[in-house]
Amino acid sequence: MSGEGSKAAVGSIAHVGIAAKYNFLNYFRARRFYVMLTIILIIAGLLTALVGYYRPPGFVDGGALGFYGAGWGSFASIVVVLSAAFFGGDAISGEFQNRTGYFLVPNPIRRSAIYVGKWLAALAASTIILGIFALAMLANGLFYFPGSIPWEFAESFAFAWLYLVAAMSLAFAFSSLFKNSSISVLMSVILLLFVFSVIDTVSSLVAGVEPWFSLTYGAGIVSNILSVPYPAAKTVTPLGPGGRFTVVSYNATVPEGLLILSVYIVVMAVLGLVLFERKEFTS
Amino acid sequence: MPPSIEAQQLTKRYGQFTALSGLDLNIHGTKCVGFLGPNGAGKTTTMKILTGLIRASKGTALINGVDVASDKKTALASCATLIETPEIYPSLTPKEALSMLCEIRGVPRQDRNKRIDDALARVKMSEWADKKVGGFSKGMKQRVNVASTLLSDPEVIILDEPSSGLDPRGMSEVRDIVMSLRDRLVFMSSHLLAEVTEVCQEVALIDHGKLLVYDTIENVTAKFSGGGGAVEVGFAGNVDEQLRARVSKLPGVTSTTKSNDRHLLLKYDTAVLTQDKLLESVAGLKAGAITFSQASGLEDAYLSLIKETL
Numbered sequence: 001m002s003g004e005g006s007k008a009a010v011g012s013i014a015h016v017g018i019a020a021k022y023n024f025l026n027y028f029r030a031r032r033f034y035v036m037l038t039i040i041l042i043i044a045g046l047l048t049a050l051v052g053y054y055r056p057p058g059f060v061d062g063g064a065l066g067f068y069g070a071g072w073g074s075f076a077s078i079v080v081v082l083s084a085a086f087f088g089g090d091a092i093s094g095e096f097q098n099r100t101g102y103f104l105v106p107n108p109i110r111r112s113a114i115y116v117g118k119w120l121a122a123l124a125a126s127t128i129i130l131g132i133f134a135l136a137m138l139a140n141g142l143f144y145f146p147g148s149i150p151w152e153f154a155e156s157f158a159f160a161w162l163y164l165v166a167a168m169s170l171a172f173a174f175s176s177l178f179k180n181s182s183i184s185v186l187m188s189v190i191l192l193l194f195v196f197s198v199i200d201t202v203s204s205l206v207a208g209v210e211p212w213f214s215l216t217y218g219a220g221i222v223s224n225i226l227s228v229p230y231p232a233a234k235t236v237t238p239l240g241p242g243g244r245f246t247v248v249s250y251n252a253t254v255p256e257g258l259l260i261l262s263v264y265i266v267v268m269a270v271l272g273l274v275l276f277e278r279k280e281f282t283s
Numbered sequence: 284m285p286p287s288i289e290a291q292q293l294t295k296r297y298g299q300f301t302a303l304s305g306l307d308l309n310i311h312g313t314k315c316v317g318f319l320g321p322n323g324a325g326k327t328t329t330m331k332i333l334t335g336l337i338r339a340s341k342g343t344a345l346i347n348g349v350d351v352a353s354d355k356k357t358a359l360a361s362c363a364t365l366i367e368t369p370e371i372y373p374s375l376t377p378k379e380a381l382s383m384l385c386e387i388r389g390v391p392r393q394d395r396n397k398r399i400d401d402a403l404a405r406v407k408m409s410e411w412a413d414k415k416v417g418g419f420s421k422g423m424k425q426r427v428n429v430a431s432t433l434l435s436d437p438e439v440i441i442l443d444e445p446s447s448g449l450d451p452r453g454m455s456e457v458r459d460i461v462m463s464l465r466d467r468l469v470f471m472s473s474h475l476l477a478e479v480t481e482v483c484q485e486v487a488l489i490d491h492g493k494l495l496v497y498d499t500i501e502n503v504t505a506k507f508s509g510g511g512g513a514v515e516v517g518f519a520g521n522v523d524e525q526l527r528a529r530v531s532k533l534p535g536v537t538s539t540t541k542s543n544d545r546h547l548l549l550k551y552d553t554a555v556l557t558q559d560k561l562l563e564s565v566a567g568l569k570a571g572a573i574t575f576s577q578a579s580g581l582e583d584a585y586l587s588l589i590k591e592t593l
Contacts, residue, residue, distance in 0.1 A: 009360075010389040022375065022383040029374035029415075102369035103380070103428070106334035106441075108359040109387050281336035282297070283327075283367070 015109045019117020020124070027087060027125040036086050036129050040079060044136035047071055051140065064145040065226055068153045072137040073223035076160040077216070079133045080167055081192040083126035088171030089185030091118045092276055096179040101281055115172075115276050119269070123168050130164055156225045159257065163219040166261045167192055169268035170215065176275035192216070210234070210250045218260025220252050230254075284347070286361075286438040286468040287311045288333065292342035295328050295492070302328040304492035305342065310485075315465050317479035317486040317500075318472040321589055325492040326472040327367065330443045333470075334364045346439055360388075362439040363432035368425055368447055373417030377408055377427045380416060381434060388435040402430035405460060421448040429457055440464055442471040446478065458482050476582045486581065488588055495588050504580035507587045511537060512558060513550045516565055517574030522547055526570055533564045550583075 010018075027033055051059050051071070058070045092115070095101030104114060134157050141149065171188040178184040196216035203211035211217040224231050231251040239245040252260065288310045295303040303325045310316050320326050331337045332344045335355040344351045349358035371380045378399055385395045403409045406426040416424060425448045432440055445461065446454040454475075461469060461482045473479050479486060480500060487497040496503055518526070521544050530547060531539045535556030540548040551561055558577070565572050 010387065012356075015387060018383060018386045022372065022379065025379065026372040026374045099368070099370040100372055102336070102366050103371050103431070104383075106336055106359065106364040106366055107384060107387050108356045108362075110356055280338065281331060 010108075012110055012113045015113035016117045016120070019104075019109070019114050020120040021117075023091075023118050023121035024124050027121055032086055033125060036083060037132065039082065040129055040133045041136075043075055043079070044133060044140075047075070048136070048140055051144075060144055064141060064148040065150045065152060065228060067141050067144055068137065068150060068156070069223065069226035071140065072134065072153065072156060073226045076130070076133070076156070076222055077163065077219060078193075079130055080126075080160055080164045080219075081189065083129045084164060084167035084171045084192065085185050085188040087122035087125045088119075088168045088175060089188040090175055090181035091122050091172060092175035092272070092279075093178045093181045093184040094175075096279070096281065097181045105281065111277050112273060115176075115273050119168065119172055122172075123165065126164055126168060127161065130160060134160075150226075152225050156222055159219075159222045159225060159261075162258070162261045162265075163215075163222055166215055166219070166264040166268070169265050169272065173268040173272035173275065176272040176279065179279075204248055204250050208248050212252075212256065212260065215260065215264050217250070218252050218257045218264070221254050221257030224251055224257075225254065285312045287345070287347055288439060288441075288468065288470055289345040289348075290329060290333070290342065291345070293329065293332060293339050293344060294341035295325070295332065295337070296340045302492055303332075303339070303342075306489065306492060306494055308487055308494055308497060310468065310470065310487075310497075313466050313468055314485060315461060315469040315471065315483040317483035318470060318489070319474075319476070319479060319486060319585060320472075320489040324490045326489060327443055328492075329489070330364075330366055330441055330470075330472060333441055334359065334362075334366055336366060361435075361437050362441065363435065363437040364441045365428050365432050365445055366441070366443045368421065369428055371416040371424060371427060373415065375416055376413050377403060377416060377430070378412045380427065381431060384431055385434055390435055398434050399430075402433040403427075405433060406430045407456065422450055422453055425449055426453065429460065433460070438467055440467055440469045440471075442469065444472055444474065446473070446475065454478070476585060480581050488585065490589055500581060503584050507584035511550055512553050512561075513548060513577070513580065513583060514558065514561065515542060515574075515576050516547050516549060516572050517576075518545050518547070519571035519573050521545060529568055529570065530565065533561070533568075535561065535564075 059067050062069070095104070105111065138149065170192070174187045175184045178187070192215070196214050199214050200211045200217050203209050203214070233251055233253055235249045237247045237249070239247055288308070290306045290308040293303050293306040294301070306325065306329060318326050318329070328337070332339050333346060333351060335351050338352060346358040346362050351358040381399045381402060382395060385398065390398060400409065403412050406429050408423065408426050408430060411419070411423065416427065429445055432442065442461070446457050449457060458478055458481060461471060471483065483500060485497070485499050486503055488495045488503070496507070522541055527539050527541060527547060530536065530549065535551045536549055537552055538550045542548045549561070562575050565575065
């Protein structure tokens with residue numbers, strides 16, 4: 001009766017690959033991929049046009065490193081945040097709200113395999129977007145500074161990708177927390193674009209505490225690595241008559257930044273996975 | 284070992300609300316079992332626990348002897364499921380969506396295309412095989428969902444209202460498919476008692492999260508339908524009170540209920556009257572009776588059991 005003999009046991013790693021493959025296919029064909037691509041191309045296009053027309057000194061007078069610092073260094077983080085929110089923000093909550101989880105979950109596959117597979121698919125789609133933006137910046141850089149690609153740009157790209165991994169983990173954790181896709185996407189964007197920045201500012205300026213607990217503080221290494229010299233870890237600037245007030249600003253060193261990003265990657269990935277494992281498909 | 288589904292003291296609470304209350308149900312062997320109960324009785328909750336979509340607050344759910352909560356992957360290895368009306372990733376085609384399930388379930392690569400083509404042909408979706416699911420109607424999606432249960436030759440099939448969202452033709456086709464699967468263990472919830480009577484051999488009835496009865500349809504009908512027979516008579520014109528009174532006065536008729544404008548449900552005492560005699564009597568009224576069909580005893584049993592627990 002049963003065709004059990006004709007079926008092979010599938011391991012969890014293979015299941016991760018299957019989930020990643022079909023989710024990537026779904027991402028790649030979905031409208032949101034092309035919306036994201038359009039946003040990136042608009043940003044790159046505007047930068048190209050503005051730099052070409054106005055030739056701002058910040059871009060063209062500081063050498064190749066200055067050019068990449070002003071272009072890539074300023075916008076890579078925005079691309080990372082938008083990609084993470086677009087592809088990761090509703091990756092898990094969508095399984096509940098759109099009821100696609102009812103098709104996939106009641107099968108002989110662990111939830112962890114689905115989670116990791118979806119995470120890899122979202123990361124792959126986001127990496128393509130980040131890669132296209134990097135190529136656009138590189139093309140501009142080579143136009144203005146032919147034959148000169150600073151090594152720091154490669155480092156910055158690697159850090160941006162690591163930031164993308166961390167942001168994706170955070171977006172997935174939020175996606176696992178909520179059942180509503182819009183809320184989870186919105187929360188990811190608000191948190192990554194605004195809340196962390198506010199925390200960084202308040203922590204440094206008001207409390208005078210290094211915001212070592214903030215993801216965006218750690219991600220500062222993406223642009224800092226393109227500055228020569230590398231910004232000081234702590235800067236105290238006197239303000240007011242006689243220097244009565246001081247403004248303290250912090251910059252993560254590369255090892256600090258890497259550590260912060262790594263901790264976020266691990267903690268948020270585990271948190272999201274635990275939440276997804278425990279979440280119930282209730283109507 | 285025959286396929287099996289077991290619920291042992293299965294309990295599910297949502298805050299103060301108890302959806303399942305110590306449900307015990309043991310189903311063994313190849314057959315089709317209907318799972319009945321009113322809205323909120325706990326049918327879908329039971330099926331969701333059996334398929335790992337939710338966790339039981341207490342108790343154990345086993346498929347083929349394997350605890351779903353502790354080893355869902357093994358428990359569902361030979362179990363196909365259709366819970367509520369799942370959605371498929373909108374950018375995928377039915378072929379791709381079913382291919383994903385084939386891969387997850389370990390169907391050999393060389394068999395996949397044939398199984399997918401066969402499954403789609405059985406639900407009459409072959410011509411849509413390469414179109415994106417995002418543009419499908421609810422009924423078309425449900426056909427693909429039904430196809431998904433046919434892919435991997437499962438021993439156990441759990442179906443939660445499989446006809447939901449389908450047109451009458453689709454419902455009939457799903458009934459035929461389910462009937463063809465009776466060489467496996469099919470556990471199917473439905474609100475359509477006629478459907479259950481037609482395709483299932485056994486029935487489990489729950490209410491308020493508790494099992495009321497689990498037996499063959501014949502036994503349940505005999506025990507709980509209140510005895511006697513029931514037929515539905517269709518008339519050419521509308522059934523008014525005068526006509527209903529005339530039919531009620533026929534010898535052996537114990538009750539009459541207007542099921543719609545042109546149909547009367549008649550219950551009769553089988554000790555006094557046979558069905559053919561009743562037909563003669565009704566025809567003798569010359570009131571325009573044009574159809575005469577046996578009513579489902581399951582409905583009577585269902586109403587009797589549910590009423591008792593209200």
